Amino acid sequence: MTVSAPHHSAVQCVSIALDQRSYDIHIGPGLLSSPDSWHGLPKAACALIVSNELVAPLYLQSLQAQLGAHYARVEFVQLPDGEQHKDWASLNLIFDHLLARAADRKTVLFALGGGVIGDMTGFAAAIYMRGVPFVQVPTTLLAQVDSSVGGKTAINHPLGKNMIGAFYQPERVIADLDTLDTLPQRELAAGLAEVIKYGPIADGDFLTWIEVNLDALLARDKSALAYAVKRCCEIKAWVVGQDEREQGLRAILNFGHTFGHAIETGMGYGQWLHGEAVGCGMVMAADLSVRKGLMPAAFLPRLRELIERAGLPVRAPRLGAERYLELMRVDKKAEGGEIRFVLIEALGRAGMHGAPDALVAEVLAAHCE
Amino acid sequence: MTVSAPHHSAVQCVSIALDQRSYDIHIGPGLLSSPDSWHGLPKAACALIVSNELVAPLYLQSLQAQLGAHYARVEFVQLPDGEQHKDWASLNLIFDHLLARAADRKTVLFALGGGVIGDMTGFAAAIYMRGVPFVQVPTTLLAQVDSSVGGKTAINHPLGKNMIGAFYQPERVIADLDTLDTLPQRELAAGLAEVIKYGPIADGDFLTWIEVNLDALLARDKSALAYAVKRCCEIKAWVVGQDEREQGLRAILNFGHTFGHAIETGMGYGQWLHGEAVGCGMVMAADLSVRKGLMPAAFLPRLRELIERAGLPVRAPRLGAERYLELMRVDKKAEGGEIRFVLIEALGRAGMHGAPDALVAEVLAAHCE
Numbered sequence: 088m089t090v091s092a093p094h095h096s097a098v099q100c101v102s103i104a105l106d107q108r109s110y111d112i113h114i115g116p117g118l119l120s121s122p123d124s125w126h127g128l129p130k131a132a133c134a135l136i137v138s139n140e141l142v143a144p145l146y147l148q149s150l151q152a153q154l155g156a157h158y159a160r161v162e163f164v165q166l167p168d169g170e171q172h173k174d175w176a177s178l179n180l181i182f183d184h185l186l187a188r189a190a191d192r193k194t195v196l197f198a199l200g201g202g203v204i205g206d207m208t209g210f211a212a213a214i215y216m217r218g219v220p221f222v223q224v225p226t227t228l229l230a231q232v233d234s235s236v237g238g239k240t241a242i243n244h245p246l247g248k249n250m251i252g253a254f255y256q257p258e259r260v261i262a263d264l265d266t267l268d269t270l271p272q273r274e275l276a277a278g279l280a281e282v283i284k285y286g287p288i289a290d291g292d293f294l295t296w297i298e299v300n301l302d303a304l305l306a307r308d309k310s311a312l313a314y315a316v317k318r319c320c321e322i323k324a325w326v327v328g329q330d331e332r333e334q335g336l337r338a339i340l341n342f343g344h345t346f347g348h349a350i351e352t353g354m355g356y357g358q359w360l361h362g363e364a365v366g367c368g369m370v371m372a373a374d375l376s377v378r379k380g381l382m383p384a385a386f387l388p389r390l391r392e393l394i395e396r397a398g399l400p401v402r403a404p405r406l407g408a409e410r411y412l413e414l415m416r417v418d419k420k421a422e423g424g425e426i427r428f429v430l431i432e433a434l435g436r437a438g439m440h441g442a443p444d445a446l447v448a449e450v451l452a453a454h455c456e
Numbered sequence: 457m458t459v460s461a462p463h464h465s466a467v468q469c470v471s472i473a474l475d476q477r478s479y480d481i482h483i484g485p486g487l488l489s490s491p492d493s494w495h496g497l498p499k500a501a502c503a504l505i506v507s508n509e510l511v512a513p514l515y516l517q518s519l520q521a522q523l524g525a526h527y528a529r530v531e532f533v534q535l536p537d538g539e540q541h542k543d544w545a546s547l548n549l550i551f552d553h554l555l556a557r558a559a560d561r562k563t564v565l566f567a568l569g570g571g572v573i574g575d576m577t578g579f580a581a582a583i584y585m586r587g588v589p590f591v592q593v594p595t596t597l598l599a600q601v602d603s604s605v606g607g608k609t610a611i612n613h614p615l616g617k618n619m620i621g622a623f624y625q626p627e628r629v630i631a632d633l634d635t636l637d638t639l640p641q642r643e644l645a646a647g648l649a650e651v652i653k654y655g656p657i658a659d660g661d662f663l664t665w666i667e668v669n670l671d672a673l674l675a676r677d678k679s680a681l682a683y684a685v686k687r688c689c690e691i692k693a694w695v696v697g698q699d700e701r702e703q704g705l706r707a708i709l710n711f712g713h714t715f716g717h718a719i720e721t722g723m724g725y726g727q728w729l730h731g732e733a734v735g736c737g738m739v740m741a742a743d744l745s746v747r748k749g750l751m752p753a754a755f756l757p758r759l760r761e762l763i764e765r766a767g768l769p770v771r772a773p774r775l776g777a778e779r780y781l782e783l784m785r786v787d788k789k790a791e792g793g794e795i796r797f798v799l800i801e802a803l804g805r806a807g808m809h810g811a812p813d814a815l816v817a818e819v820l821a822a823h824c825e
Contacts, residue, residue: 132792175544186615189786189793214583216788217610217621218701241586246555252586253622332587417558419585423501424558 098123099313101320103236104328108256112236112320116309118263119146119224125153128258129220131193134158137181137208138199139168142226145269150199150224158195162188166207171357173203173243175251181211192216195258201227201274202234202361206249209240213255223257226266228278228312229362232285232319233340235260237327243356247417248348254332262320264312276398277362279304280343282315283393284369287386288339289322291434294393301396338420339437342429343369346403349414353406366399367454374450375442376430386431402456408448415447467492468682470689472605473697477625481605481689485678487632488515488593494522497627498589500562503527506550506577507568508537511595514638519568519593527564531557535576540726542572542612544620550580561585564627570596570643571603571730575618578609582624592626595635597647597681598731601654601688602709604629606696612725616786617717623701631689633681645767646731648673649712651684652762653738656755657708658691660803663762670765707789708806711798712738715772718783722775735768736823743819744811745799755800771825777817784816 098115118124134154138147143165154161164184166177185194196219198208205223212221223235241252267275282304286294296314297304303311323340330337347368350359359367373390376382395401406414412426420427420439426447430440467484487493503523507516512534523530533553535546554563565588567577574592581590592604610621636644651673655663665683666673672680692709699706716737719728728736742759745751764770775783781795789796789808795816799809 175548179544182613182620183615186613186619186786189790191791191793192788193791214620214622216619217608217623239586244551244555246552250555250585251551251583253583254586417555419561421558422560422562424560 097313099317101317101324103256103324105256105331108238110257110259112260112262112324114231114262114264114313114316114320116263116265118261119149119266120153122153122156124261125157128157128222129193129195131158131195133160133162133188133190133194134197135162135164135181135185135190135194136197136199137164137166137204137211139166139204141168142200142204146199146226146266150197154197162190166204168203169357170203170243170351170361171355173207173356175242178207178211178242181208182215185215192219194219196221197224198222198235199224199226201225201230205230205235206240206252207242209238209255209257210242210252213240213253218255220258223260225260225262227270227274228267228316229274229281231262231267231316232278233281233323235262236320236323238331246352248352250417250419262316264309264316267307267312272398273360275305275307277360277366279397280362280366280369280394280399282319283390283397284340284342284365285319285322287373287390287431287434288342288429288437289326289435290318293318294434298393301393305398338439339429341420342431342437343372345415345418345420345426345428346371346411348418349406349411350403353410353414354404363400366394366397367401367403370394370401371403371450371454372428372430374453375428375447376432378446378450379430379440379442381430381432381440401454403451403454405455408451411451412444412447466682468686470686470693472625472693474625474700477607479626479628481629481631481693483600483631483633483682483685483689485632485634487630488518488635489522491522491525493630494526497526497591498562498564500527500564502529502531502557502559502563503566504531504533504550504554504559504563505566505568506533506535506573506580508535508573510537511569511573515568515595515635519566523566531559535573537572538726539572539612539720539730540724542576542725544611547576547580547611550577551584554584561588563588565590566593567591567604568593568595570594570599574599574604575609575621576611578607578624578626579611579621582609582622587624589627592629594629594631596639596643597636597685598643598650600631600636600685601647602650602692604631605689605692607700615721617721619788631685633678633685636676636681641767642729644674644676646729646735648766649731649735649738649763649768651688652766653709653711653734654688654691656738656742656759656800656803657711657798657806658695658804659687662687663803667762670762674766707808708798710789711800711806712741714784714787714789714795714797715740715780717787718775718780719772722779722783723773732769735763735766736770736772739763739770740772740819740823741797741799743822744797744816745801747815747819748799748809748811750799750801750809770823772820772823774824777820780820781813781816
């Protein structure tokens with residue numbers, strides 16, 4: 088096996104340190120078709136690739152060809168695309184496929200797709216025969232910078248996003264930057280929401296870097312994307328390495344998500360992309376940070392402008408304050424009925440804060456259409 | 457709070473040593489209504505008791521009264537009874553209940569019932585909001601000696617028993633021996649199958665003790681039951697403490713289960729009780745141990761006689777050898793299509809062994825009706 092020098096030299100690696108559950112994130116162009124990406128994974132008689140009808144036509148053959156060198160059988164199951172299908176019925180398609188083929192408990196699952204595919208494949212791996220290994224192969228910007236890293240897996244419940252799931256780490260993450268070439272612009276923007284998130288919560292300089300390089304990112308400049316993916320993964324690795332199961336610090340990664348999840352659940356899964364809801368949610372969480380006196384007033388327009396430039400919505404849907412509050416009270420961070428928000432305390436630092444319903448209602452009034 | 461001396465002195469404790477996931481099994485009469493049983497559990501705004509229509513009328517009020525001293529809200533959800541309901545639809549009743557009441561991720565679940573309730577409540581706790589604490593309150597002999605201890609949780613899939621699940625340890629196990637007074641005789645016998653199991657796999661002297669004391673156990677003699685439950689839990693603690701996630705040793709606890717699961721799945725869940733299928737499965741696994749030359753011929757009639765005396769079936773249903781083999785090939789212990797059996801190598805010692813299909817077919821022919 089040979090790997091051409093230009094590819095090889097461009098590969099970057101970020102490690103998630105979690106004792107026996109540690110693993111590497113490979114970031115670079117051409118990784119899907121590079122044999123190096125697939126060496127040294129757990130051995131098994133069978134591999135199963137999980138993907139959807141949009142991604143499979145683009146990348147399935149390439150992955151199958153690579154995995155064929157390592158597994159006697161390479162199976163494939165296609166799930167329907169979209170957040171509205173991140174449910175038990177879709178998950179069960181994976182189990183039906185595995186059990187119909189008597190796939191044993193060494194079987195390795197490969198998640199080829201975006202956040203929905205990654206969350207469902209990871210959760211299926213967590214609970215098939217009480218746990219089999221899996222590999223994340225994220226093909227969207229959102230999945231590469233956020234959802235494929237850190238071991239959060241889940242499906243949705245009609246009453247709340249990601250309510251049923253597990254902390255379950257992958258064996259490896261293969262983030263092939265070339266797969267971003269085929270991403271619809273709306274999906275690219277959704278991914279940028281999670282990229283932007285890392286600035287306010289952990290790295291003020293990175294926020295400035297994004298502001299300077301946003302046009303390059305929107306134009307899919309490979310070196311800009313490579314830096315952004317790597318920096319986001321480094322920050323996420325730092326957070327997850329300290330708090331794998333979200334006992335404290337890890338919650339900061341949910342900046343914008345309390346409002347965002349309410350938008351997604353309230354509108355019906357699949358109407359807003361997750362990244363769109365998070366982008367808009369960050370505007371509201373920034374405003375709440377300002378109204379609570381944690382941040383100067385200028386922070387709100389600064390963040391809103393960046394999110395808008397990324398092509399993301401900054402006005403929230405009009406669900407009514409009561410409905411928003413009801414939806415947010417089942418958020419996983421809520422405790423004893425009190426909603427808890429991730430707020431910015433200084434550029435690069437976030438923390439958990441409660442807020443009176445009346446203040447939250449003011450924020451909602453200011454940002455809903 | 458006071459505890460009467462006779463009760464208190466009769467309480468025994470077995471510890472499962474798993475680092476931060478360690479916990480105690482309390483065994484004795486009167487534990488359900490003893491405040492000592494419920495002290496020091498994780499604090500939360502809400503507790504949820506999961507039970508079924510047979511057990512709830514007997515013990516729900518007593519448990520609710522005790523938990524009311526520790527949790528502001530004590531919720532209850534009733535699941536349908538029986539192995540045929542150990543599925544996603546029943547599991548989702550728990551999630552619907554929790555989310556409709558905005559139960560947060562500190563909520564403590566209590567499994568009040570037998571193996572089906574324990575397996576489902578444990579699995580629900582493992583995946584609700586990616587994990588909440590739970591307590592096992594087993595009310596059947598089978599659950600007290602086996603299924604409530606060790607953290608195996610699961611639901612069934614139409615193609616195989618316990619195929620979807622997690623390793624997830626409880627906070628505590630409260631095995632109140634008084635609950636065995638209300639157990640139907642068929643359920644008592646089913647529990648004795650798992651009691652008998654521990655002899656051949658781990659303790660030849662215990663097998664002899666069971667043979668001597670079987671009539672007392674069948675008559676529900678409290679001191680005989682207390683000793684049996686404690687000895688089974690000690691053996692299970694010893695096994696699980698060494699191999700929580702069944703990488704090796706733990707598989708011996710599945711003696712009789714490869715044949716047994718095939719009976720349960722093949723007949724349709726709920727036709728045979730799990731313990732009945734395991735009892736009959738042990739007869740077949742004992743025969744296979746003899747046919748493989750691992751055990752002397754006398755072992756088979758000795759074990760069969762004990763299982764029969766316990767009131768358990770020793771003739772397997774006629775599903776056809778091909779169907780049995782097909783069902784056993786999806787067993788979780790199978791690897792690359794090869795069925796792997798737990799066989800007895802000496803009284804008190806078991807190991808994993810393959811066997812030619814023809815030999816397995818001989819065993820099936822000898823024991824099917």
